[in-house]
Amino acid sequence: MNNQQIVKIIRESAILLKQEYDDAILDQTDLLATNYGIDEWEAFKHDLVEAGNKVRIIYMENSLRLDDFPDLIRELYMPVVAFDTTSDSIVPAIIFADKKGNTKLLRIGDEENELTDFTPECCQTFLKNENGEVVFMGVFSYKSLVSDEAYESGEGKPLTPVKRLFRLLSEERRDIINIFIYAIVIGLISLTLPLGIQATVEFVSGGVVVTSVYLLIALVILGILGTGGLQVMQITIVEFIQRRIFSKAALEFAFRVPRIKLESILHQHAPELVNRFFDVLTLQKGLPKLLIDLTTGAISILFGLLLLSFYHPFFVFFGLILLTTLTLIFYFTGPKGLRTSINESKFKYKVVYWLEELARTINSFKLSGNSNLPLKKTEYNVNNYLKYRKMHFGVLIGQYWYIILFKAAVTGGLLIIGTILVIQREITLGQFVASEVVIVLILASVEKLILYMEVVYDMLTAVDKISQVTDLPLEKTGGLNMPNQFVDKPFHIK
Incomplete structure (x- = not known):
């Protein structure tokens, strides 16, 4: 050799x-x-x-x-x-x-x-x-999960939390594409419910109960079972992604920590810095909601709007209004929600760090007697945590209020307009019932998107915190290897 x-x-x-x-x-x-x-x-x-x-x-x-x-x-x-x-x-x-x-x-x-x-x-x-x-x-x-090698070497700019999250997910693109394919199939199958209801209502209202009705009901049940099977497959794929992300993050920390340039952490406590690894658990918990629930909800909204457009041109305007409303909500409240989430996490780690220091210096505090310092500093960090947590919750509850008001207005408005369209015989009774079912499903998916925005903020904050370790510059490895025949011989440097 x-x-x-x-x-x-x-x-x-x-x-x-x-x-x-x-x-x-x-x-x-x-x-x-x-x-x-x-x-x-x-x-x-x-x-x-x-x-x-x-x-x-x-x-x-x-x-x-x-x-x-x-x-x-x-x-x-x-x-x-x-x-x-x-x-x-x-x-x-x-x-x-x-x-x-x-x-x-x-x-x-x-x-x-x-x-x-x-x-x-x-x-x-x-x-x-x-x-x-x-x-x-x-x-x-x-390959770093959330950091850019160019920035580490002193070139380029640090990535934004959104880009870091996309970088993390890009390493699992093959499995994520499979999840999206399953989500599309689930979205298509989910349309069998309103279509089956429409056909059943039209048969029953016409006084016709034939074998076709039972066949339609059977198809709807099969569609629900098929959707459940695909969701189980999605959950299985996400489980494998969770394991890989944890393993990769652990190996990356183990690879980087011994090689970090000491001058880059002179004013930081290295053990406390490694606490950022626990945000990997936040990523693991958020992946099922991000990759399954949110994608399935988004695809269900798109397919539902597409189905409604075939019933009457008016529903096209409903779709445009819905998408515009969602875009405006995320555009105006999203950055503030991310900013407050990052600040909240910052003081969360400060609380943990201070408690670790109390445990590390327990003998010193015993010798000092009744010191007020532990509670005083803890109170300062906790108050700041609660301050930013309150601001973050205000963003979340504001987003939810917007959707509640929009949901009430849309439901009432579409019931009135749908009734008028049935009276004017522009749509059938079955189409009216089916359209209302689709609208309820769409609004439920929209509500799910808003409720899960906290998960998105948590994941963006998690990759930002992990990057506090992975963005640190590494020492260059180099030097000269001594030939084996010279290892046992003396040498000197001039």
């Missing part, structure tokens, strides 16, 4: 992960010719990890029972580096899935690489530890 194989592994990993890297950094690794014996595998692994960190490719060592290793490879979505011992030396090999889903084994040789199909039999020759478990390294690219 040699350092050229390290460079090859990193380049192949970058291609598989679609990770951009600076060739100049890898050239530095390639400058110093280093050979590793079989007994120096640990040094090779260490140098591979260090070289990968420089280009933000993480190699994480692990081990697994030989019988379970093939099953793990089939389930993994990222490359894996194993070490083949078929020859006299140890040959690193990358296991990955190609575009067709076939698992391949790429042996990284001194001069040429060898590509073959991966089979369970290949595992027999892989390097194993003292427990007989296969030793391997998971490979994944490091």
Whole structure:
């Protein structure tokens, strides 16, 4: 093994992960010719990890029972580096899935690489530890969840909370697209309820009760069951996204914290700063409401308005008024709601930090006697928290009042206009009943959007707080590796 194989592994990993890297950094690794014996595998692994960190490719060592290793490879979505011992030396090999889903084994040789199909039999020759478990390294690219690398390096501007949230979700775009597809299907199926009611009312009001009525009722019930099944699938996908976000955030904090430039946190307490990790839990709790409830509600509104437009042209104006009202509410109240939410969170962390300091210096306060400082400072932070919480709640309750008034006006107005349209025979009685059902569903979805705005504010605040750690600049990794043959010899610096 040699350092050229390290460079090859990193380049192949970058291609598989679609990770951009600076060739100049890898050239530095390639400058110093280093050979590793079989007994120096640990040094090779260490140098591979260090070289990968420089280009933000993480190699994480692990081990697994030989019988379970093939099953793990089939389930993994990222490359894996194993070490083949078929020859006299140890040959690193990358296991990955190609575009067709076939698992391949790429042996990284001194001069040429060898590509073959991966089979369970290949595992027999892989390097194993003292427990007989296969030793391997998971490979994944490091990309900040909510921060921009350009800003970290001193270029560009910090991202806004909205852009940070979109950056977080963009990493899960494949699963989120599936959730949106399910939401569209749910929205289409949900239209079977008003359409089925319309047809049933027309049959019954006409005095016709035939087999078709029972068939319509059965279709409506099947539609409800189908919607429930799709919602279960949505919940399952969101659960996997929640797990990945927690895992990625934990690994990012573990990667960044030891590398943070000390001068950037001279006036901050590092343990208190790491408390921002708990906002990852806020993101986890908010994801189901954001990705399922809010998207389903928004799509239901659009499909409902589309269905109403087929009943009578008047309902097109209703749709325009509804969308305009929602846009104005979010435009004028949204920024203030986000600002008060961030300030509220700021003092929430100050309260926690002060309580941690009280616990840390408990002996000092016992020695000082009856000090008023703990309660005095706590009161100051709590009062500021309550101040911004009250302001934030004022924004939320204001948004809800707007919707209540709009809902009352729309419901009454549409009942009057719908009655007039039925009397003038411009729509049928069944269409009138169905349109009212659709309008009730639309207004319920609008109400849900407003009620869940607090969740949106919390998630935007969470990514802003997490960025207080992930925006901190990192130290540059570098230096010179000493050749193995010189490690046990003395040296001096002039």
